[in-house]
Amino acid sequence: MCETGGYLLSYWNRPFFPEFCSHSTFDDAATYDTMVRIAGSYIGFALTFKVLADHYGWTHIVLVSNDVTTSLCWFGATSFDAVFSSDEYYTFTWLRLGSEPSDKQLDDILHQIRSLTRGLSVFYSQTSFCI
Numbered sequence: 632m633c634e635t636g637g638y639l640l641s642y643w644n645r646p647f648f649p650e651f652c653s654h655s656t657f658d659d660a661a662t663y664d665t666m667v668r669i670a671g672s673y674i675g676f677a678l679t680f681k682v683l684a685d686h687y688g689w690t691h692i693v694l695v696s697n698d699v700t701t702s703l704c705w706f707g708a709t710s711f712d713a714v715f716s717s718d719e720y721y722t723f724t725w726l727r728l729g730s731e732p733s734d735k736q737l738d739d740i741l742h743q744i745r746s747l748t749r750g751l752s753v754f755y756s757q758t759s760f761c762i
Contacts, residue, residue, distance in 0.1 A: 637663045646683055648676065673710035681714050684721070691722045691748045695740060698727040722747070 633649050634656070640647040647666045660666075667679075684692065692715050696708040708725060715723035724747050726740055 637666060641665050648680065673707045674713065676707060677710040677714040680711070690720060693724045693726065693744050693748045695726045695728055695744070698729055 636649070637647050641662065641664050645665060647663065649666065649668070667683075683689075692711070694708055694711050696702075696704040699705060712723070712725050715721045716725070724743070726743060728736065728740055732740070
């Protein structure tokens with residue numbers, strides 16, 4: 632999944648923050664030219680993203696995660712919520728998706744993303760997929 636996310640975000644010229652994509656193929660900066668490697672706490676990850684949002688003037692942030700409170704996506708999402716939801720400069724929306732979404736639920740989520748923002752970033756780990 633990291634490869635697909637890396638290709639798409641490179642094509643769309645959007646930063647790619649892989650949470651746990653450590654294979655050596657990602658060292659190819661020509662193919663994965665928008666990949667930003669970071670490490671550390673989840674709050675550090677959210678604060679790093681905020682620096683980019685400030686730099687590029689992004690004010691409408693939509694985060695999609697699963698609804699499993701013990702997953703990596705959930706821990707990362709709560710950090711984004713802590714950073715962006717309390718800042719009046721941003722419009723932050725956290726969309727939660729169940730583990731077995733219907734086609735209608737997926738369509739609804741995609742519609743909300745399109746309505747609320749103009750870009751897409753994908754975060755993926757070996758056990759979870761966050762948009």
